[in-house]
Amino acid sequence: MSIHAHTPRSMPRFLWAGDSAVVIEFGNEISPALAARAHTAAAAFESANLPWLVEVLPSYRSVLAEFDPRLISPAAALEELQRIAETAAIPEGPASLDQLDIVSIPVCYGGRFGPDLHDVAAHTGLSPDEVVAVHSEPLYLVYMIGFMLGFPYLGGMSPRIATPRLATPRTIVPAGSVGIAGNQTGVYPMASPGGWHLIGRTPMRLADPSADPPCLLRAGNRIRFVPVDEAAYRAIEAAAATTARTNAPGIAAIPAQAEGGDQ
Amino acid sequence: MAAMLEVVNSGPLSTLQDLGRRGRMKYGVPPSGALDQEALAVANLLAGNPEGAVGIEITYGNFSVRALAPVVLACAGAWASVSVDSIAVSPWTTLSVMPGEIVSVGAPAWGVQVYLAVRGGIAAPLVMGSASTCTRAALGGIDGQGRALRAGDLIATPDRPSPSPGPGHVPSLLATSTVTARAAAALAKRQAAFAQAHSPAAASARRPVTIRVVMGPQDDHFTDGGRRTLVTEEFTLTNKADRMGLRFEGPAIEHGRGADIISDGMPRGAVQVPGGGKPIIMLADRQTTGGYPKIACVAQVDLDLLAHLRPGDRVRFAALPAEEAHKSLIHEQAASRASGRALRILIDGIEHVVTVCELQ
Numbered sequence: 246m247s248i249h250a251h252t253p254r255s256m257p258r259f260l261w262a263g264d265s266a267v268v269i270e271f272g273n274e275i276s277p278a279l280a281a282r283a284h285t286a287a288a289a290f291e292s293a294n295l296p297w298l299v300e301v302l303p304s305y306r307s308v309l310a311e312f313d314p315r316l317i318s319p320a321a322a323l324e325e326l327q328r329i330a331e332t333a334a335i336p337e338g339p340a341s342l343d344q345l346d347i348v349s350i351p352v353c354y355g356g357r358f359g360p361d362l363h364d365v366a367a368h369t370g371l372s373p374d375e376v377v378a379v380h381s382e383p384l385y386l387v388y389m390i391g392f393m394l395g396f397p398y399l400g401g402m403s404p405r406i407a408t409p410r411l412a413t414p415r416t417i418v419p420a421g422s423v424g425i426a427g428n429q430t431g432v433y434p435m436a437s438p439g440g441w442h443l444i445g446r447t448p449m450r451l452a453d454p455s456a457d458p459p460c461l462l463r464a465g466n467r468i469r470f471v472p473v474d475e476a477a478y479r480a481i482e483a484a485a486a487t488t489a490r491t492n493a494p495g496i497a498a499i500p501a502q503a504e505g506g507d508q
Numbered sequence: 509m510a511a512m513l514e515v516v517n518s519g520p521l522s523t524l525q526d527l528g529r530r531g532r533m534k535y536g537v538p539p540s541g542a543l544d545q546e547a548l549a550v551a552n553l554l555a556g557n558p559e560g561a562v563g564i565e566i567t568y569g570n571f572s573v574r575a576l577a578p579v580v581l582a583c584a585g586a587w588a589s590v591s592v593d594s595i596a597v598s599p600w601t602t603l604s605v606m607p608g609e610i611v612s613v614g615a616p617a618w619g620v621q622v623y624l625a626v627r628g629g630i631a632a633p634l635v636m637g638s639a640s641t642c643t644r645a646a647l648g649g650i651d652g653q654g655r656a657l658r659a660g661d662l663i664a665t666p667d668r669p670s671p672s673p674g675p676g677h678v679p680s681l682l683a684t685s686t687v688t689a690r691a692a693a694a695l696a697k698r699q700a701a702f703a704q705a706h707s708p709a710a711a712s713a714r715r716p717v718t719i720r721v722v723m724g725p726q727d728d729h730f731t732d733g734g735r736r737t738l739v740t741e742e743f744t745l746t747n748k749a750d751r752m753g754l755r756f757e758g759p760a761i762e763h764g765r766g767a768d769i770i771s772d773g774m775p776r777g778a779v780q781v782p783g784g785g786k787p788i789i790m791l792a793d794r795q796t797t798g799g800y801p802k803i804a805c806v807a808q809v810d811l812d813l814l815a816h817l818r819p820g821d822r823v824r825f826a827a828l829p830a831e832e833a834h835k836s837l838i839h840e841q842a843a844s845r846a847s848g849r850a851l852r853i854l855i856d857g858i859e860h861v862v863t864v865c866e867l868q
Contacts, residue, residue: 260725262775263805264833268725275770287534302533302773304797309533309773314808314837319830390536391771391797394645398771435646452535454635454647460535 257286257307257330264319266300266311267326275400279306280388284465289333290326297322303464304389305398347384347467350432350447352423353478354380358446361411365425365442368408377472379403380423380430380444387466395434395452395460399468402430414440421447423470434460445470448482509631512579513663516610519570522657523641524632524649525623527560532636533773533796540640540648540792543751543815544621546694547585551625553687554582554602561629562639564657566622572612573624573663575605580627584691586619586816587699600695618706619698619816628665642793644752686845693844701813705821716742716822720810721779722830726769726801730781734762738779738803739827743787747819751793754817760785761803771799777806777814779825789814807833809840 260268271282287303290310297316302309312322354377355362366373385401392398402425410426415438418424422433424441433439434452447470452460462468473481515522525548528541542548542565549559564571569588582602583590590599591612597603599622605611613622632639633652641649641656649655704715727735743758767783774780778790780800789806790798791814804827806814817823828836 261722261805261830262725262773262802263722263777263807264830264837265808266775266805268772270725270772273770299530300533300539300773301531302796304772305770307772309775311533311775314834315841319834389771389797390534392536392795394536394647396536457636458535459532459537459636464534 257282259323259327261319262309262311265314266309267319267323268307268309269326269330270307272306275305275388277386277400280386280400280465283308286330286333287464289329293329295325302389304391346465347469348462349469349471350449350451351473351477351481352381352445352447352470353473353475354423354445356475358475358478359423359444361424361442362444365406365408365444369406371405376406376444379406380425381470381472384467384469385430387462387464387468389464390460390462393433393435393437394454395462397431397462397466397468399430402428404428408442410440411442414438415443418443419446421449421451423447445472446478448478448485450485509664509667511576511662511664512626512628513573514576515657515659515661515663516572516574517570517612518657518659518661519566519568519613521567522571523565523567523643524562524630524657525565525640526562526638528640528792529636529638529647536796537636537647538642538645538752538793538796539776540638540642540645540751542621542623542640543792544585544623544812546812547621547698547815548623548625550600550687550691550694551582551584551623554584554600554691555580555625555627556602557625557627557629561625562632563626563630564624564663566613566624568620569613569615569622571622571624572610575607575609575611576662577607579605581605581611582625582627583613583622584625584694585622585698586616587703588616588619588622589614600691616706618702620818621815626663626665631664631666640792642751644793690844693840697840698813698816702816706818714822716824717813717817718824718826719813720807720833720836721777721804721825721827722807722833723804723827724802725805727803729763729765729769729801730803731762731764734764734781734785735803737761738787739825742822742824745817745819745821745823749817749819751791753791753794754789754814756787756789756823758786761787763801765801767801768799769801771797774798774802775805777808777811778802779804779806791815807836809833809837 258270262268272279283303287301287308290301297312299313300311362373366376383401385399387397388400389398407428408425418433418439420436422443423445424443426441525542528539548563551563552559552561584600587599590597593609635648635652639648643654646654701717705717737759741759743756746755746757748755761781774790774794779787780802781787782800
């Protein structure tokens with residue numbers, strides 16, 4: 246239920262989600278510009294350090310803000326969230342590229358790490374090397390984290406490598422698998438059943454329930470997939486395991502040699 | 509850590525739960541936690557614990573434990589027979605149990621979830637600040653990896669439970685009457701909702717359960733008729749009901765703008781409606797985001813009741829504005845904390861509802 250019948254075009258809509266949550270909706274399309282507004286608003290809510298605010302969940306074009314009804318009334322929470330949304334410097338365009346928010350993810354494409362690479366190549370009419378080149382070229386935007394711990398919903402994949410889901414999903418997709426489903430690409434942070442075409446795997450630990458924060462990626466991050474060969478994959482995997490043993494939580498530790506490598 | 513109990517029979521599903529993981533939905537982590545949070549709180553208070561301590565959520569009963577040491581236990585939630593060495597005791601009560609004795613929780617007469625609290629709390633690995641079990645995401649629980657309880661599991665109290673009233677804490681008389689009041693109010697509400705709905709009488713004699721909702725956030729994705737269907741018709745819970753969500757059968761709720769939205773955050777109690785028009789209510793172990801429009805969300809005041817719905821139950825949804833829903837919640841909480849009222853309830857003869865003698 247829209248709380249205000251008329252809102253100026255640039256102002257978000259505030260929608261009740263029960264009596265202990267509000268959805269702040271910036272529009273109704275998937276675009277980096279709308280996502281930037283949602284992610285900026287979410288950051289503003291979080292940095293306000295409101296004791297009654299228990300969940301802030303940014304997604305493609307909105308933010309779910311949940312509050313503790315024992316600490317604040319819906320009307321008071323709404324008023325405060327509106328005030329923050331109005332005063333936050335919410336960008337009208339896509340966020341500028343901050344190098345700090347770019348995460349490089351090494352991927353060993355094909356072979357046993359990417360058992361469906363040849364199927365994607367066959368479906369798209371490209372060679373496997375071309376699929377890898379097209380997949381590792383863009384800077385992807387993490388629109389939101391959902392579905393499972395640390396799973397990034399990414400935008401920016403070229404439609405040239407779009408491939409439908411598997412007719413029969415796998416019962417287990419190993420952690421780190423990089424896949425394609427329709428127009429989307431993604432990486433499984435944890436082992437899970439899944440129906441995506443798997444084209445490679447990263448040795449990086451993207452999620453660790455015992456770490457705080459428990460996953461590497463956040464909504465608003467930019468990521469790039471960097472092709473590496475199997476030797477580099479093994480080296481990074483070993484380094485990550487050592488880091489995890491000696492310095493848990495270790496998911497943020499990315500060995501320098503993760504960048505580059507050859508394909 | 510001192511082992512206090514050994515699980516003899518784990519029943520259909522028994523899991524460790526506290527009040528859940530908070531603030532982690534942005535990482536894709538389901539909140540989990542007790543489906544009936546007030547019943548867990550009451551069980552803990554009856555056991556002399558802080559209300560958010562880890563307890564055992566017992567789904568459909570048929571659960572038993574053997575005491576390995578002198579231990580104080582308490583139950584609340586669904587109305588199930590509780591016995592100590594086959595001698596029946598009151599279902600919502602505090603029990604002192606001696607080593608070797610077996611405490612059993614039978615199949616509930618009404619409701620679904622029984623909460624068993626152990627004085628001193630239950631030792632379990634904290635995963636993202638909570639011991640709550642999420643089997644689907646393999647988080648929390650007795651092993652820290654989402655495992656439900658099974659026969660042979662040892663339940664221990666932590667060495668240092670310490671968060672305020674500790675294990676040796678004996679509530680004052682005032683505190684006891686406050687606990688009694690809260691327990692009596694919680695019991696009365698659940699009894700009113702489910703005693704008749706789950707009675708063995710003919711299905712036609714059973715009343716539907718009314719659940720209050722707040723419309724939105726995507727009620728504008730439905731036609732006027734669709735919104736009317738939600739609040740005027742009855743829906744029946746199917747057997748697709750678990751800690752993740754409740755899937756209902758009933759007249760189709762008509763979409764106005766298609767059954768897909770751009771995926772967004774999923775609040776607890778969201779009533780989402782996929783293409784077929786049949787509503788699904790999302791619970792503690794839900795996915796954090798979803799792409800079906802949410803016509804309404806269950807009001808806080810009735811969220812706990814969802815824990816006790818059974819397949820075949822008929823449900824009616826009553827819509828009210830967010831601010832009114834919140835007032836109902838505050839009013840109910842204030843009433844349940846008025847100790848004078850509770851003592852009167854006990855005297856007026858809701859017989860042996862809550863026994864607190866062990867605490868005095």
